Amino acid sequence: MTTRPEIKCPSCGAPHTLSNPGIVMYSCEFCKSLVYWDKEKIINAGTVAALPEGFSRLYRGATGTLFNKRFSVLGRARYAFGRGFWDEWFVELHDGKTAWLSEDDHEFCLEGRIDGQLQIDPALLKPGSTLAVRGEQFTVEEVGQTRCLGIEGDLPKVVSPDESYRFADASSVDGKYSLGIELDAEKPTVYFGHWLKYASIQMDDEGEDWR
Amino acid sequence: MNPLERFAIGMGRKRPPFVPRNISCPDCGGKLEVPDERAQLVVCAYCSHKLDLTDAETKVLGAGPPRKWEFPLNIGDRFAWKGGRYEVTARMVEIEDENESEATRLYYLYSPRRGAMWLSEYGGSWDLSTTTHVKPKSNPFVAARGDEIETFDGRKWKWAESGVYELAYVDGALPWLARIGDRHSYAEFAEKGGTRTLEAESSGDEIEIGVVQPLTPKQVAEALGRTDVSPIPGVQAAEEDAGDQARRGRIVIAAACVAALVLNGLLYFWASGRGEERVRTDLEPAAMTAGAETKPFFVENPGSVIKVVLEAGGLSNAWMAVDVDLVRHEDGAEVHSYPATFEYFSGVEGGESWSEGSRDDTTFIKIAKDGWYRLRLQAVSAMGDATEATAAIHGLRVSVTDGAAIPKYFMIMSFLAGGLALVFGFSLLRQDEDDDDDD
Structure with missing residues (x-):
């Protein structure tokens, strides 16, 4: 039997069980405080931007099947850009691995961070411009400034509400792959993903209200 | 838990x-x-x-x-x-x-x-x-x-x-x-x-x-x-928009092609069995070498089609070449001549049996005038890769059917109709898949 660690909210004292060792931040379900920790202590990031319930196919605590793997939705972060927002859903797979499902206009892509150096010149990232990554040709669809609107549930990284960075979104020219580029640091952070068809995700509880 | x-x-x-x-x-x-x-x-x-x-x-x-x-x-x-x-x-x-x-x-x-x-x-x-x-x-x-x-x-x-x-x-x-x-x-x-x-x-x-x-x-x-x-x-x-019209047009053409395929298939089988057999005879290899004739047979109507079937049932890893003459019985005048060559090879390779070629030949001949006719045949045959032969070493069964119908046209029409049905069927499927892709 595995005992999952429990943390007490520094603001209200409510207990919170961590289901995955990769989690470093959560939004307290009771007082909505954002809580994260480092080696020495647990820190309260303040009562800001705990997201309300979302109404897409995914929701916190949902279970389902993705490419024959069972998954559970642990949390999400929402980012705003000029013409709306998108959600990054953090999911845990039954084998203990984790993944990000990025949702824009209720369309999902399964993303993973690309390690290593990628030579990307931010100045060349404009809508319609092209770049090659992992042997695929990508077209930039959108470039803009984004900021985090808030989080819900558990996350594997510390997201600072109101953190802001430039981004570029691209799709492979055949429409199969996605590319998310964060231009916040000295070198860009790049996420490579697969666009998912509706049937690729099977939720245990699809709900009856929008059928 | x-x-x-x-x-x-x-x-x-x-x-x-x-x-x-x-x-x-x-x-x-x-x-x-x-x-x-x-x-x-x-x-x-x-x-x-x-x-x-x-x-x-x-x-x-x-x-x-x-x-x-x-x-x-x-x-x-x-x-x-x-x-x-x-x-x-x-x-x-x-x-x-x-x-x-x-x-x-x-x-x-x-x-x-x-x-x-x-x-x-x-x-x-x-x-x-x-x-x-x-x-x-x-x-x-x-x-x-x-x-x-x-x-x-x-x-x-x-x-x-x-x-x-x-x-x-x-x-x-x-x-x-x-x-x-x-x-x-x-x-x-x-x-x-x-x-x-x-x-x-x-x-x-x-x-x-x-x-x-x-x-x-x-x-x-x-x-x-x-x-x-x-x-x-x-x-x-x-x-009705253009898309719906196009789809309906495809459905109509595909349905017509399927109907034509079925009709021509039925006609093919009908044509294959049509007519009345007039002659059926087995000719020995020696007779084939020397030249043999069938019994006379009667073609009932002017313009009638006869079906001549040659079957070399014993042909195995061998070939046979036959000269066939259709002659008028009363005066021996040659009405139609044609060569028939068939070969049949088979074996086992890599544990799998194979065969190629055919042991029979079917020819349709249109007869202008009714009356009595007979077939004159001479053949040579050989085993394996031999390129020349001076005698027939295989026998031959010959049959003649009067009042036959030529089925190959129905077969060609069946292939054409089937091909068109596939083209328009795939076109419809692709349109449906395109619609599904929009999900």
Whole structure:
């Protein structure tokens, strides 16, 4: 039997069980405080931007099947850009691995961070411009400034509400792959993903209200 | 709890009920329900003021559209499409060249589970549009009349039209701050060999590619749960759009081809068995070498077709060449001659048996004049790879049938009909798959 660690909210004292060792931040379900920790202590990031319930196919605590793997939705972060927002859903797979499902206009892509150096010149990232990554040709669809609107549930990284960075979104020219580029640091952070068809995700509880 | 139990079906949290966002208009105090949580713009249903929901506090952007437009669909109408329910959450009118008589009415169809689609109506014709990430290989905005472009999924599209749309009206709720007078460039391309349209739109900082499929008014009415879609005054409802006509045409041609395939198949079997056998005889190898004749047989009608079947049943890894002469019985005059060569090889290779060639030959001969005829045959045959022979070492069975029908034409027609049926069948399947891809 595995005992999952429990943390007490520094603001209200409510207990919170961590289901995955990769989690470093959560939004307290009771007082909505954002809580994260480092080696020495647990820190309260303040009562800001705990997201309300979302109404897409995914929701916190949902279970389902993705490419024959069972998954559970642990949390999400929402980012705003000029013409709306998108959600990054953090999911845990039954084998203990984790993944990000990025949702824009209720369309999902399964993303993973690309390690290593990628030579990307931010100045060349404009809508319609092209770049090659992992042997695929990508077209930039959108470039803009984004900021985090808030989080819900558990996350594997510390997201600072109101953190802001430039981004570029691209799709492979055949429409199969996605590319998310964060231009916040000295070198860009790049996420490579697969666009998912509706049937690729099977939720245990699809709900009856929008059928 | 076993760690894996958390992932078992039914162990997840129950889906929370959908709750639309409720706001109050800061101008008139009207209570508004906004289903799409991403909505940034709401036009108050009571005072028509435009409201900005981008920030936590609702702000009034200003007065609404300068004039009212009529729509056959209302905000909140439900639209059932491919197993999902959508709701009309916004309506727009776009015009071109400031000409209000050339208006396209657009309906934003929202589903929190499936995303958004655009339903549009122009001149009584309906379209359903979804965005795609598949890109054109060339810049669609520089294409002109007669140009073709190709998308990276291998499809080809022919330029149809391009121009600039201007937003003339908006109500409901949209996920961006639309303003009356907003303009965007567009270019449309008709699918080659299909019914869909590729649409490229550019608003400066964003390029969107969409795939548009035509809908009949009946399809729209069914999706809305109505018996029909009320026409807008001054706009004649299209009886049937080009896409539906093309689809119906394909179905009719494919059905006709299948019918022709079945008919010609039946005719083939009928022709194969038609006629009356006049002669059936077995000729020994020695007789074949020296030259043999069949018994005389009677051809009953002028213009009749006889079927001559030669069967070398004992031919195995060997070949046979036969000279066949059809002669008139009364004077021995040669009416028709032809060579018949057949070979049959078989064996076992890599544990699998194989065979090639044939042990028989069938020939149809049209006889101009009725009367008595006989066949004169001489043959040589040899085993294996021998290229020459001076004698026949195999026997031959000969049969003649009078009043035969030539079945090969029916077979050719069957192949043609089958091929056409496949072409049009695949074309229909591809159209259906294209529709499914839009999910």
